[in-house]
Amino acid sequence: MQGGGDKIETLIINAAECEPYITADDRLMQDCAAQVVEGIRILAHILQPREILIGIEDNKPQAISMLRAVLADSNDISLRVIPTKYPSGGAKQLTYILTGKQVPHGGRSSDIGVLMQNVGTAYAVKRAVIDGEPITERVVTLTGEAIARPGNVWARLGTPVRHLLNDAGFCPSADQMVIMGGPLMGFTLPWLDVPVVKITNCLLAPSANELGEPQEEQSCIRCSACADACPADLLPQQLYWFSKGQQHDKATTHNIADCIECGACAWVCPSNIPLVQYFRQEKAEIAAIRQEEKRAAEAKARFEARQARLEREKAARLERHKSAAVQPAAKDKDAIAAALARVKEKQAQATQPIVIKAGERPDNSAIIAAREARKAQARAKQAELQQTNDAATVADPRKTAVEAAIARAKARKLEQQQANAEPEEQVDPRKAAVEAAIARAKARKMEQQQANAEPEQQVDPRKAAVEAAIARAKARKLEQQQANAEPEQQVDPRKAAVEAAIARAKARKREQQPANAEPEEQVDPRKAAVEAAIARAKARKLEQQQANAVPEEQVDPRKAAVAAAIARAQAKKAAQQKVVNED
Structure with missing residues (x-):
């Protein structure tokens, strides 16, 4: 347990009460003097001091007699009785009284080889070491x-x-x-x-x-009574001004930390200034500032250490990268040198001007060949795009089936509407004349177009099937209309003339088509069947109209001529279809 060495020369036991009214240590020494001395011997064994002193004031006669009785047979512990003068119980004051040494400013008593303990501390040491009891x-x-x-x-x-x-x-x-x-x-x-x-x-x-x-605090009158009463030889008046003005540096310079807060200055102050309260507050503020400065210094040290560590890691990475660089072998160096030489040669050739001698033609065969290759590549790409577009335009069988179904549905809807409609609408003669004129103009235009057009267009079988379905629906619709028509409905001769003109134009068109068509063109049987069905429907319609006509109505010779022309056209068309089907 020995650890003091030669640092502590004097061990002082403070048996002097630090203030009036207090008698705790006096009572403890009167009742437990032997335990106190035993605790002192334990401290002496640990510190190994050269001398042990017990300082006690002369106003405690019973405690002095009890200690002398216990120390009668020992020569290693000295009992010193001092006058009762406040604050003789202070650590620095008692050290100076017993040893004549002063504790340095900002230092401790151990700096001068002196250690001071209290009577209560010695008693607690004995109970803890000998009896094994904690301080309770x-x-x-x-x-x-x-x-x-x-x-x-x-x-x-x-x-x-x-x-x-x-x-x-x-x-x-x-x-x-x-x-x-x-x-x-x-x-x-x-x-x-x-x-x-x-x-x-x-x-x-x-x-x-x-x-x-x-009493109320008043202004300082600079009487210096506080300085005369200060046991630490400080200047309480200056410390008061520094504390009040928040001048922490000057207060520290005037050794405010050495104030033992005995209160002597405040006790003798005629202005009733609580100097000790000012000094305590100033000490607390200085301690807080120092603590903040300490934290800032620690943070700065951590930051600088981190920066240094990052710099070291960066330098280590660069060193690893340099050491990890692969050095080329001898043959690799030769290959690199050859490649560099070729690059330099190409650069030199590129910078040389091209000179064409008089009478010579430049050789552009390489450029022409490259141009032709680019053109061929462009044509091939365009052909691929064309094929892709053609393939995309091919009709889908499913789409055709859907269109046919839609056409059939529309045809059935039209049939139902025509069957339920009543033919009460009368034909306007002027409107019929206009329609006849338009029909004649369209017929002449179609004859000219068919005479000049080249039969290069191919017939789509799916489109023909759709048209045939539509034609059959229209034929059924016309039959139902004629069956449901009222006998009173009169046939307009002008409308019949228009239809006859259209029929003649179509007949001429069909006659010219076989004559002008090339032998390679083939007639679509489905389209022919559609047209035949339409012609039969129209013929039946005309027959029904003639049968239902009023007896008083006279037969129009023009209408008869139209019907005859339609019949002849249908006969020719049927003969052509039969020949085509047989082939």
Whole structure:
């Protein structure tokens, strides 16, 4: 357990109470002097100091007698009795009184080879090492005029202050104040549910008359009474101005950290300035600033370390890439050199001007061949596109079947409409004349087109099938119309003349087509069947009209001529179809 070495030369046991009203250490030394001395010997065994001193004030005669009785047979521990003068119980002040050495500014007593411990600490060391008991309780002084039974008690750590005061007969007033610690260095409790901790040596409950009425703070008169009373030889007046002006650097320079917060300066101040409160606040602000600076420095160090690590990793990657580069072999170098030479030669040839001598023709055969190859490639691509388009335009059998079904449905719909319609509509003679003229013009135009047209168009069998279905539907429709027609319906002679003219034009067209057609062209049998069906329907329609006509109506010779022409055309057409079918 020895670890002090030669660093600690003097071990001081502080048996002097730090403030008035406090008698906790005095009572502990009176009742447990032997245990305190045993704890001191354990500390001496650990630290191995050259001398051990016990400093005690002369206002504790019973504690002094008890310690002398215990130390009667020992020469290694010295008991020093000092005058009772506040704040002789302070660590720095007691060190200076017993050894004559001063703790340096901003340093500790161990820097000068001195270590100080309290009487209560020595007693706790003995109980922990010898008895194996942790610190669960301590001696607490209960005093003040507001307490009916003042004294010292063993209080468990964590006990509420209210419980201890009530047990001692606490009689609070209207504005009762409870101070943890002494009247000079203690602090007022905000409420009484605060627990007892290790540093709780006194609970002071003074009356209003005991400490006097609180007085209003006034301006500093620069009397220097605070500087005369300061046991740490500081300048409380300057520290006050620096603290009030938030001049932290100057306050640090004037050693505000050496203030022991004894309260002597505030006690003697005629302006009632709470100097200790200002100093405590300034110390807290300086500590917060230093903590923030420490965190900033640590963050900066982490950032710089990260940047350095990234730079090292980058350099390592570059080094790996350089080392991983493959060096070409001897034969590879020769191949590379040959390739570079060829490239340079081509570049040199490209930069040389082309000179054509007089009387010579340039050789453009390579360019012409390349051009012809490009043209052939373009023609081949165009032919492929044409074939693709032709293949896309080929009719789909399923589409043809759908169209035929649609045509049949439309034909049935027209038949039903015509069967249900009543032929009450009368024919306008002027409209019929106009239609006859239009029909004659169309007939002449169709004759001219058929005479000049070349029979190169091929007949689509699927289209012919659709037309045949439509023609059959129209024929059935006409038959139903004629069957349902009223006998009173009169036949318009002008309309009959128009139809006769159209029939004559179609007959001439069909006569010219076989004569002008080339031998290679073949007649589509389905289209011929469609036309034959239409002709038969028209013939039956005319027969029914003639049969249903009124007896008083006279037969028009022109209409008879039209019917005869239609009959002749149908006969010729049927003969041609028969010959084609036989072939």
